[in-house]
Each structure stands twice: as C-alpha cells, then as structure tokens.
Amino acid sequence: MKIAIYPGSFDPVTNGHLNIIRRAANIFDRLIVCVMVNAGKHPIFSLEERTELLRRVTEDLPNVEIDSTDELLAAYAKRRDCQVVVKGLRATSDFENEFQMALINHKINPDLDTMFLTSEHQYMYLSSSTIKELASYDVDLRDFLPEAIIPDVKKRINSMKTQGGTTHA
Numbered sequence: 001m002k003i004a005i006y007p008g009s010f011d012p013v014t015n016g017h018l019n020i021i022r023r024a025a026n027i028f029d030r031l032i033v034c035v036m037v038n039a040g041k042h043p044i045f046s047l048e049e050r051t052e053l054l055r056r057v058t059e060d061l062p063n064v065e066i067d068s069t070d071e072l073l074a075a076y077a078k079r080r081d082c083q084v085v086v087k088g089l090r091a092t093s094d095f096e097n098e099f100q101m102a103l104i105n106h107k108i109n110p111d112l113d114t115m116f117l118t119s120e121h122q123y124m125y126l127s128s129s130t131i132k133e134l135a136s137y138d139v140d141l142r143d144f145l146p147e148a149i150i151p152d153v154k155k156r157i158n159s160m161k162t163q164g165g166t167t168h169a
C-alpha cells in the first residue's frame with residue numbers, strides 16, 4: 001500500500017491546498033494530510049482548529065486522513081510508514097526552499113522521497129497569508145477558500161481586528 005503525506009501549516013486550508021489533496025488522493029492508496037507545528041509562524045488557528053477545518057473539507061475523500069504532529073517530518077513519516085512526501089509547487093518562489101527540504105528529509109530518512117505537484121494556474125498566486133489579508137475586507141472568498149470554512153475565517157479575522165491583533169503569517 002502506497003501511503004503519502006502532505007505536510008503544511010494549513011492556516012487555513014485554501015482551495016489551492018484542497019486541489020493538491022484531491023489530486024494526491026487519486027495517485028496514492030492513502031494520503032495523510034498532516035498539520036505541522038512551525039515555530040517560525042504565528043498561526044491564527046490552533047493546531048486543533050486547523051485539523052478540524054481540514055477534516056470538514058475532506059470528509060468526501062475516504063482515503064484521506066487528517067493528522068497533526070510536532071515531530072520532525074522525516075521521523076513522523078517513518079513512524080506512519082509513509083514512503084512519499086507530497087508538496088505543492090506554486091511558482092519558482094517555492095522551489096529553492098522545497099528543494100532544500102526534500103534533500104534534508106531524504107538524508108534523514110533515505111526511504112522517503114518527495115514528489116512535487118505543480119499548482120493549477122488559478123491557484124498559483126494563492127497562499128494562506130494572502131487570504132488572511134483579504135478576509136478582513138468585504139471580498140467574495142469563494143474562489144480562494146472552501147465554502148464550508150469561510151464563516152470561520154471571517155469570524156476569526158474580524159475578532160482579531162477588533163482586538164488589535166496581527167493577521168500576518
């Protein structure tokens with residue numbers, strides 16, 4: 001059984017992420033979407049909330065599992081018996097960092113390979129950070145976010161705005 005892992009911050013999950021999830025779920029027997037702790041980022045949703053939002057938008061995909069971890073990706077993959085890491089590649093800006101991560105993960109866990117799925121053109125410019133900027137304005141977010149989570153995102157951004165919080169990733 002070929003098991004792949006799609007790691008990320010997913011703060012929140014966007015239509016770009018969901019497109020990669022659907023395509024990867026078609027390729028592998030099982031796909032684990034794993035919300036990772038990233039000390040360098042200041043998420044607006046907790047790990048549990050990001051996990052719940054992902055579960056909500058993938059409930060029609062039977063071979064997709066949502067999980068979270070604070071482990072090193074290479075160690076998590078070994079423990080879960082995953083052979084492949086799936087990454088989405090937007091433009092050249094993603095490439096250098098992802099290439100470096102792929103080499104490091106392979107060095108730590110030689111059984112682990114990274115596969116890149118290129119973003120579809122309509123999602124090429126889409127990132128969770130952009131969404132967090134946009135969500136505080138009166139903009140239709142349906143092209144960017146799964147409809148089921150739009151109220152949650154708007155609500156969180158607006159409550160942060162009234163508390164004077166930052167929306168930067």
Ligand code: ADP
Nearest residue numbers: 007008009010016087088089119123126127128
């Ligand atoms: P971001 O906060 O930049 O959206 P994440 O850490 O949540 O990033 O992203 C997880 C993975 O999803 C990464 O491999 C990233 O390159 C990929 N990804 C993010 N947005 C898109 C998109 N719009 N299209 C394709 N892949 C994407």
